[in-house]
Amino acid sequence: MTQHARDQERASPPLRNDGPLARYRMMRRIRSFEERVGELFLRGESAGSMLHLSIGEEAVVGLTDAMEEGDTFTTHHRGHGVFIGRGGDPARMMAEIAGKAGGYCRGKGGSMHIADRALGHLGANAIVGGGIPHVVGAGITARNIGAGRISVAFFGDGAMSQGILYESMNMAALWRLPVIFCCINNQYGMGTRVDRSAGRVDFAARAEAFGLHAAKADGADVEAVHARSLQLVQAARAGEPGFLEIDAYRFFGHARMDKSPYRTAEEEAEGRKRDPLAVARARLAETGVASDDDLKAIDVGAAAEMDAALAHAIADSAPPLASMFEDVFDASTCAPEPQSVRLARVLSEARR
Amino acid sequence: MTQHARDQERASPPLRNDGPLARYRMMRRIRSFEERVGELFLRGESAGSMLHLSIGEEAVVGLTDAMEEGDTFTTHHRGHGVFIGRGGDPARMMAEIAGKAGGYCRGKGGSMHIADRALGHLGANAIVGGGIPHVVGAGITARNIGAGRISVAFFGDGAMSQGILYESMNMAALWRLPVIFCCINNQYGMGTRVDRSAGRVDFAARAEAFGLHAAKADGADVEAVHARSLQLVQAARAGEPGFLEIDAYRFFGHARMDKSPYRTAEEEAEGRKRDPLAVARARLAETGVASDDDLKAIDVGAAAEMDAALAHAIADSAPPLASMFEDVFDASTCAPEPQSVRLARVLSEARR
Amino acid sequence: MAAIETTYRDAVRLALRDAMRDDATVFLIGEEVGLYGGAYGVTKGLIEEFGAERVMDAPISEPAIIGAAIGAAMTGLRPVAELMYVDFAGMVMDQLANQAAKSRYMFGGQIGVPMVLRTQGGTGRSAAAQHSQSLEAWMHHVPGLRLVMPATVNDAYHLLRDALRQPDPVVVIEHKGLYAAKGSLDVEAPDAPWGQPKLRRSGDDLTIITYSRMVLEALEAADQLAADGVSADVIDLRCLNPLDDALLVERVSRTGRAMVVTEAALTGSVASDIAARLQETCFDWLEEPVLRLGGEDIPIPVSPALERGSIPSAALIADVARWLVTREAPAWAA
């Protein structure tokens, strides 16, 4: 375990088993984080505009919270929330989104390529479906040399159209791998609503046809997601792979530049009513698990944490230019020859 | 329509609607053809050893016979039978398999790349799954400018593991295209039996999950295949795409060099009992549709036809060397520069 | 009709619109080409004019999109398939190289695949390693595929229209950094005949050969060089495959110095191929080796400074050209 991961563990609340209130807190942290990512962009401090916010999809915490330390996962381009759910450090994430030296990937990856190997994150992916088969491989590792570890692929409804998903599902079922495929259905792939991309919109039926345990959970209800997740995680640990669809709604545009002209204001208003934070908050208050003050304290704490992450990212420095040649290959081997070196070799007067 | 296609039409029996006896005859022609392909190989006259015989899969005629003129189709590497079922000329096929100038593809394609555009054949494919999406495109053509034409993709059980199949099925269902996906399940992909390649061996369930009409038919019974096919073809013409699994058995090895050590002699013996020719023959005799003599005459006629095809292929000449530069691009545009020309340009004494 | 001022983005859109008006068999298929109007806004408005059957929003199924376009092309339509980013080429090279490019050949001339694949590549938007590549070299290596890459507004229009007249598959790679570029479009006057490169600027001291966005950098470099008394040709390749190298040979044998510039990772790039060809053909006229300048051999980093630093700029091109001509090394080479 790296120093960072240890610090992380001390700083953050335990990842699981402390129930609905912890899950609410985690969801709030995710939302606050994403709001700050939006701010980073507006302040012109993000590396590029390919920023995909997971606001509306926070109930994914129901699954991340059912996973255990040592479990691995891959995410998609809209993966900030999943990663925070698994313990990601918001400050290093934000710095990466800003393309800074102190970011998770030293400013090489950005929003769509965040990872923290120490936390089991095998990488976010900007190729729709690209990270899905990697959990099959992690499942093989678990089967061949592991001990009870599962691996979870998180992806959007758009990836339901990618062939590699079905190839991966088939392998997981065939080899009985400890793997879960989690589709975060936010109803849209960019501007395309699921009923315009799927001939039959019953994703669980597809997974079942390939031999997986399949379930669909209400993405407005993190506890419903959690209950389903616990079942699927248990089955996966026993070598029975699963599929979970989290039925959610993408609150905002596809990326920061998109104002969603392809859908109506009414539809958006309806969709945003399916707010997992509002639902969880109301239930916690109703059931007396937390007072309004408790909840406010959580909200304020999350806001402060993410303000600090934002400030950290802005203050962090850009990576040194020469670092671009690092990490192409492992440092123990060789680095690519910079062009300047080749040109000097070719053009130096010493040539003749 | 090309001259060849017209000749073809005169020479061959009408393709459909003349019932079980015609289907028997067609199946016999296919088997005789494949036997001659084996002979071509043994005589060292085939272009290479990548020869995949469709013996045992002749009931595919149940579907080819349900198609109509103008319908298009793509086939896989084991596609001789399908093509003969749609009117392919055995002599030109055999010449192509021998890599000769008079072959369907002028000796450029070989066994795995036979086509006759005039007969609706959009091409055989040596990439497992490679030809499947082409019928989606043909379906778009039919929808956009066509008149009732359907397009059928023929492929093996191995292609059930290819992601592009599911992408294609989804598109066909989504766009309601006049398309049929036909899986000729001969139980093996090379040495891998379907239960070692599929997590759940219920292919129709997969197709249904994607929104297709799906059916499975006994590949030992061409009439059962035909009955199912007529339903699916009718639905497809109305914009309701379908999936048909023909449940068959691969009688021989994967290709000519393969002696199938990965399966038992008992299994093979059992599998070969599921012989669509034997079943059809027995039924025709039983029901009095044809006498033993009638059937023998058919068998002998097919044998003679295919002997002639074999002789023709062997006698045909190799393509001229310079033809290798033709057909890279349409002849109306440009051909690639042969290396000899470039080298002469570079090295000719005139250079200086 | 007189020339109009417009953008590269709109020139592509006009080419699609005009082709679709002229030929009812032309249709578009790709992700977000319809309601969304294209990831970079290129196809905006076309679904309104031509309807959903000719402007087909496809599921995120790149291999099947290309495959469907192939099947449509085989059966009488003229598809324009859009691959949203050339970075996704790795999912479709089988359909592109094994199917589209080889069908005519494998089937002995019977089955042509008159389709166009439109895509875009390149850096400049901090889109990171999987959304910033220049992968034309993969297509360039495929016999049977034509490859064009427009650098100007006029070419954005004409190369696409010409591509849509070809009997064989053509890959058109646009550049994400050019969509907003302004320029003059004359729908009646292409910059050069189909298949030929274009001399965008002429000089005496060296010949800079490039394509796509690097043409702009090279022209700017030539300006800088002129101020220093170095006069450079700038050739825009336009059509990379098949390559008509007559103009290249003519100019390089005049100047005796050539530099091939690409935005792609240099190793295995189109620049290498052109340099190899040119030194074969022009050897006796060369004063210096044919020099290559390209992207560094690294994935594209997200940090804007690193991204910029990994790709040739006008300043770098000028520095290296000056070095090649005057033998004086730039400061950074010390």
Next chain:
Amino acid sequence: MAAIETTYRDAVRLALRDAMRDDATVFLIGEEVGLYGGAYGVTKGLIEEFGAERVMDAPISEPAIIGAAIGAAMTGLRPVAELMYVDFAGMVMDQLANQAAKSRYMFGGQIGVPMVLRTQGGTGRSAAAQHSQSLEAWMHHVPGLRLVMPATVNDAYHLLRDALRQPDPVVVIEHKGLYAAKGSLDVEAPDAPWGQPKLRRSGDDLTIITYSRMVLEALEAADQLAADGVSADVIDLRCLNPLDDALLVERVSRTGRAMVVTEAALTGSVASDIAARLQETCFDWLEEPVLRLGGEDIPIPVSPALERGSIPSAALIADVARWLVTREAPAWAA
């Protein structure tokens, strides 16, 4: 241990066997690698020794096979993924180039992908356009991927074993026409250090640079040339990327004449890249341009005569080399 006589096929198998014996994390995944023993018989017997969990027969799902290997490599195993034919690369380039090759970089050094992709390519079996290609150029153009192509029995063993010691992804492309080739294998003595080319024959008049099966053709050509009094170097590249060009530069600057030979379609080939590099570096020593000789720019035809005629042979290499050295054109060039 003394050298043994064996085949290229068995050398690959022995390398896999020894690596699997030495390292419990090594496993194979691919189509027909288990019960069938590999399409070309390379993995015969391994499933018996190592079991189905380490010799995994995979469904026909090339992208997911490579993807699964990547995930396994990320989590502590050392996968050897087999792509049955390099011709299927077009289905897996996304996983290979966007995932395997870029993971370490995109994730700032955190996640290495120590996997090996084994595949085979080339002509010689009338396998037609989709089963006879030489597509190394696609991989060669990917930063972060290592690429090796063994020509000899000894290299078939050692390059694979060395590949399995690398912390990053390595593509090993074997040649279908070499599997039955016989030669000497010394498991303790590689032909050259990892990463370096090997001078297989030395001469004075020109340097022939090549790799994979063409090494054999070049050696045969060198024999023929010797009979005519032309003496040729033959360099076997072995490791194509990253390329250590020291030996190439040394030899070419001595002979002043170089020829780069490939079986791949010439345009955009690795031969072009090497020629471009060499003329840059050796320009002042070159008597003649660096000449390229490759496959014709066509898909591979099935007819044996056409197939053979489209690929360099020993006779062609000798003819062109003689032409380059003596300036006497061969009869066919008249």
